[in-house]
Amino acid sequence: MSTRSKEFSQLAKECEKDLRDLVNLPDNYAVLWTQSGAFLQFTSVPFNIGGSRENTATYVETGHWSMEAAKEARKFINVAPAWKPQQEEYLFTLPETEELNIHKDSKYVYYCDNETVHGVEYHTPIVTEGVPVVCDMTSSYLTKPIDWDRVDVAISSAQKNLGPSGITSLIVNKDLLGRKRDDTPIMCDWETQHNCGGFYNTPNVFALYLCGLTLKHLKKFGxxxxxxxxxxxxxxxxxxxxxxxxxxxxxxxxxxxxxxxxxxxxxxxxxxxxxxxxxxxxxxxxxxxxxxxxxxxxxxxxxxxxxxxxxxxxxxxxxxxxxxxx
Ligand SMILES: Cc1ncc(COP(=O)(O)O)c(C=O)c1O
Missing domain, CATH: 3.90.1150.10 (Aspartate Aminotransferase, domain 1)
Known part of the structure; x- marks a missing residue:
């Protein structure tokens, strides 16, 4: 199937509609489908909403995946820790919103909803005042309703509940598009992807097709x-x-x-x-x-x-x- 065909654009349109219906997504959020997993988004976040290298973002490190995200972000922005766990405590518990120390100049706050490796999950989302929230939802995506008042960027590699590996669902509050750094690599660039209909390079058509089937199935139950x-x-x-x-x-x-x-x-x-x-x-x-x-x-x-x-x-x-x- 040509990725410029009307069949493909119909598939993409339907996937977006089904996803929007399923997660009850407000209109002011953009739906993007990216490749290279959640890992590429670990890199993309600071480029798109972190601003210059001298800026700071707050990371809530609670286990393997948020630590990986913070490690990658440190190459592109200053990372402020959101809490100081006792030794190894972070492997077994999570800080509640009141325990978080959000850096006063933070460009965003990053956390992982469900730490797949360590088996800890936020059952109520963290709350920030006026600071954009980025949430890695990879392993809890589509397993519970999402409160969009609490999340500005949702990153979810598909392979747990949505489809095969190699495709990622990225949902971004449109207010955040337009904040990217000038040197943002093209495959990390959310605004450009959004402006060309969600796909800048050749999309993973088969993976999107499978996500589409899954979304229709999940929609039957909610x-x-x-x-x-x-x-x-x-x-x-x-x-x-x-x-x-x-x-x-x-x-x-x-x-x-x-x-x-x-x-x-x-x-x-x-x-x-x-x-x-x-x-x-x-x-x-x-x-x-x-x-x-x-x-x-x-x-x-x-x-x-x-x-x-x-x-x-x-x-x-x-x-x-x-x-x-x-
Ligand atoms: C919570 C979480 N974040 C990120 C990832 C990384 O996803 P990927 O390997 O598709 O980049 C995983 C993988 O299992 C995960 O469980």
């Missing part, structure tokens, strides 16, 4: 349904941890437990490995944690039915019983 489903699924798993007398350990502050990524460890790395092997043999695949941090993790995106979580719950209980009988 985001409240997926929020409820995520809560039910994750409760099943957290209940296993909480009733296991420490056999399965999850250190996340219960207030901030992710509905999507439930991370845990057993008594030792050897016990983690033994559990993972048994789970794999029983057909429960990919329960290992992130390469860098180890442990185990249950990732449950929109496509996971409640029955999937129930089966895993039963397996985990049975595994504990068997191990304790040895």
């Amino acid at each position: 985001l409240e349904f997926y929020d409820d489903l995520a809560k039910q699924r994750s409760k099943l798993i957290y209940d296993v941890f909480d009733s296991s007398n420490g056999f399965y350990k999850n250190k996340v502050n219960p207030k901030h437990r992710s509905r999507i990524n439930c991370q845990f460890t057993l008594k030792s790395k050897e016990e983690d490995d033994k559990f993972l092997k048994a789970a794999d043999e029983a057909g429960f695949l990919f329960l290992y944690g992130h390469d860098k941090y180890g442990g185990c993790r249950v990732n449950m995106y929109n496509a996971m039915p409640l029955e999937g979580a129930e089966k895993l719950r039963n397996f985990m209980k049975q595994y504990q019983d068997e191990q304790e009988r040895l």
Whole structure:
């Protein structure tokens, strides 16, 4: 299909409409589809809304992905930390709005809604007074309604709940377009992409087509349904941890437990490995944690039915019983 064809522009139009309907997006927000994942947007944010290299932006570092974003941003702007966690605390809890220290000259505040690796999630968005908010929603996108009064830029790599990897949904408050630095690389340039209908270079047509199918499916149920489903699924798993007398350990502050990524460890790395092997043999695949941090993790995106979580719950209980009988 030619990307200049009317078929493609119809596809793009429908995707945008379905996305707008699904997330209830106000008209003053632009919808862009970009490539190179959320990572390219880690670079793009300071170029588009940070202004000059001497300016400052506040980053709420709460785990792996916000730390990656801040690390990249530091190349292009001064990064002010929003809170000072106790050692390693950031891995298990989140600062509430009142605990945040937003730099007085901050060009924007950046945070991650759901830390996929560390399993912490903001259940109510952070609030700032008059400072644009950039939110990485990659792993919680389309799993709950979004409060657009609290978010100016939403970055979401598609591969969790929207479509295949290689396409990213980027939503930008149009008031922020026009603030870019002169040396903004073209593929990072939101304003130019917006001005040419959302696509500057050859788009990933097939990925967009798949996103379109997913959006139509999600629209049949709505985001409240997926929020409820995520809560039910994750409760099943957290209940296993909480009733296991420490056999399965999850250190996340219960207030901030992710509905999507439930991370845990057993008594030792050897016990983690033994559990993972048994789970794999029983057909429960990919329960290992992130390469860098180890442990185990249950990732449950929109496509996971409640029955999937129930089966895993039963397996985990049975595994504990068997191990304790040895
Ligand atoms: C919360 C979050 N942000 C950013 C990323 C990076 O996305 P990508 O690899 O598509 O750039 C991921 C990947 O899983 C993620 O979970």
